[in-house]
Amino acid sequence: MSEPLFEFKNIHVEVEGKKVVHGVSLKINKGEVHAIMGPNGSGKSSLSNALMGHPAYKITQGEAFLDGRNLINMSADERSRAGLFLAFQYPLAIPGVTVANFMRAALQSHRGKDADMTDFRKLFTAQMKELHVDRSFATRYLNDGFSGGEKKRIEILQMSMLKPRIALLDETDSGLDIDALKQVAEGINRYHNDENGVLMVTHYQRLLNYVKPQYVHVMYKGQFVTSGGPELALKLEDRGYEWIEKKVGQEAEV
Amino acid sequence: MNNSATQIPTDNSTYHIPEAALDLISGPQWLHKMRQTARKVFNDTPLPQRGLALWRYTNPESFLVDHNQMVGAQSCEGCNKTTEEVRQQFNDGNLAGLAIDCCGRDIEIQTGPDAEQGLVILPLSVAMDTHEKLIQKHFGQLVGSDTGKFEALNTALWHDGIFVYVPDNTTIENPVHLLRYGDGAKTTYYPRLLIVLDNNAQLTLIDEYSDGSVEHDNGYAYVNGAVEIFGAKDSRCNYIPLQQHTSSTRIYLNHRTRIEQGASTFTIPLVFGSGLSKENFGVYLDGSGAESNIYGVLFGSGHQQFDNHTLHHHRASKTLSNIDFKVVLRDRAVSAYTGLIRIDQNAVACEAYQGNRNLLLNEGTRAETIPELEILNEDVQCSHGATVGPVDPEMVFFLTARGINREEAIRMIVSGFIEGTLSHIPNNLQERISNIVQQRLEVN
Structure with missing residues (x-):
């Protein structure tokens, strides 16, 4: 078997001196879609931020590789250029920076300082159309006054433009109505192919109705407590996270 | 903001305006009298006390020069190096007028077709003859010997300046650009500007300050300037002071605007230059419905020290003022901002807003922000806010x-x-x- 597209091993994360992730490991091969599910406060977002290189989320132990390249000593921008993408749970507003200028700067950084950007406008316009984003958003300030759904669509727009090797989607379904959820899911499915990978991090099962994972991992108190196929997501939907809490409790007693 | 480079005066007369200094400057009799009064006020007025509100952060001694330097340059050298870009804009028809003021000594003026509509741009020395009544009515009313010691210094010793006038019901579409150059080490420059907008007149004016010479190895240059703007009923003035002096120049600038009923003004201070500066931007809202906006940007680096004030004085009902003053600092730059909103007792139904945001790019920078409110009646809407902090790490x-x-x-x-x-x-x-x-x- 060839080497995995994305792999992290025994990742421990600390935030402000507090340990929030205690040794998690995962392998994602090309073409795979994985989901990490878990209740609030289980460490899902901390893991996502730490993998992306957020300075406040320190990886104190463990390794992470993308296309065989060690990510741990890379800064966030280097990880992005190496092919990692994080769609944020709460995309931040950057006043005074237009969506178009931001997108151009991001794409330029991926292509290299002197790379040709003459196709930018065409690409950008096409992607906006596919994601049902109004053209007027190009000249609006990034996420400034955007609704929850608009912010998430703009995140997916960024993913579509940057074409990462691995897309980490942190609660991308939160705050979306059903139409927006479908459009965002379509965007993810359009992006996904046999050469890249998707890792969805979510509290609810509903996004998984539209973007089908082959593997589901359940995170609880900073650890992966169980893994399985798509049926695991349905089981969680059915039984709720209490089932996991009981299960972990029982195992601890044994 | 101590400035150790300034010597403590040992003999007060060193820092007095000599009587003979005024004899070197020509002008009408009333102006000569005004200069004499200003000279007396300057000589008799003690330095402002450090503890007083507007002098908490800057040593007033920094704006004293001995009488040799005080009189100002008698001639101007090398003030024409950086004007090409602005000249080109004028030649391309994108400016209504252009004035190049070198040290308050040589003033070159060009006006385009807008002059046919009545736009007047003249050296003050010339306008004293051609528009004497208009000037006598306005000059020194907003910045004069009773404004303060350093304003008295300017009022006594300014040599020549610029006069801009827009008549009734006249809109000047393209901006007027003034280039004002000080000249090198150990010189003093007293820029002076008077703008008068008649009823329903409109004007945009860029007032750019810099140094014509970069030879500052032998000591600092001193710039002490005064700007007076009068906006009559329903007039609209966009005033953009752009300050880019070199770090070996110290500046003291006072800009004052008075607007009447229904008039509006935009003041956009762009503050980039000088080693030590104290700039004052004030607007008097004197007529019902008058509106003033001050949107400032300051960028400091190196060891620059800035001390800026704004004043919005509501002297009539239903007046509106708004301030958004932004500061970016890096290296070891420091900035103090004091914003005063004053609403008189008889000025009811006013709105006044004031914001000051400071972005500190590294440790070692410092920003102070002091809002001051003097609101003498209850029927007002007023808010102020300030932030000081680094670039948001989440962004x-x-x-x-x-x-x-x-x-x-x-x-x-x-x-x-x-x-x-x-x-x-x-x-x-x-x-x-x-x-x-x-x-x-x-x-x-």
């Missing part, structure tokens, strides 16, 4: 997570921070200001 992370390197991310965030202000300045100046900010962000 930096957001941009870097998209592949943009840290330095570029900070440049984008800072540019975004001032973007809203730049959208209010004339198009032909926007790119220049963006470039100045980018350069200031890059130089190490």
